[in-house]
Amino acid sequence: DTGVSQDPRHKITKRGQNVTFRCDPISEHNRLYWYRQTLGQGPEFLTYFQNEAQLEKSRLLSDRFSAERPKGSFSTLEIQRTEQGDSAMYLCASSLVHMESNTEAFFGQGTRLTVV
C-alpha cells in the first residue's frame, strides 16, 4: 500500500455544478478524515469516519456538502451547487487509532477544486 490516494488531483467546475471526490485510505486504517485547506491557511476539519460511521460533520459545512464511506473502505465527498467560495484543496487523511493514543494522520495529496 503506497498511502492515501485521492482522485481527481485537480477539478475545475462551473458554479452551480456538483462535484464528487474520492479518497482511498491506507487499507488497515479505521479512521478517515476530510479537511479543506485554502492558500496560506492550515487544514480545516470537515468530517470524519470510524469505519463506515460518520462521527461528526463540521458546523461550518453547509448542507451542500455530504460525505460517505460505504463498507468502511474508500470515501466520497460531494459538493452540490458549487460556489466560488468552495475553491480550495480538499485533503483526505486516515489513521489507525488505538484507544486515546497518538493519532498520526496520513494525508493524501489532495484534490484542488477551482470553481469558475
Added chain:
Amino acid sequence: GQSLEQPSEVTAVEGAIVQINCTYQTSGFYGLSWYQQHDGGAPTFLSYNALDGLEETGRFSSFLSRSDSYGYLLLQELQMKDSASYFCALQTDSWGKLQFGAGTQVVVTP
C-alpha cells in the same frame, strides 16, 4: 472556542537552529501535533506531545507546556529540504480530530 497562534514566517541559514512557537487557547485537548507541508505536497506528521515535556525525533524536537498553553517545534541542523510550512495542531477529541494553526513558513537560505 479554540485557537492557535504561530508566526507566519521564519528565515534561517543552513545548519542553524529554528524554534517555531505555538500558543493556543482551548478548553481541553488530548495532545499537540506538528505537521510539515512542502509546497504542493501533503501534510506529513512530525511529532506529537500528549504530556508536558520534550519529545525528540532525530533533528526535530517538540515541546509542550499545558500550564503555559504553549508548545514549540525545534528544527536543528537546518537543511535546504526543511524549507516548508509547519503546522501545529491540537487533537481535540479521542477520535483524532485536529485543529490546525495557520502555519509557519520556514525559509532556509544557503
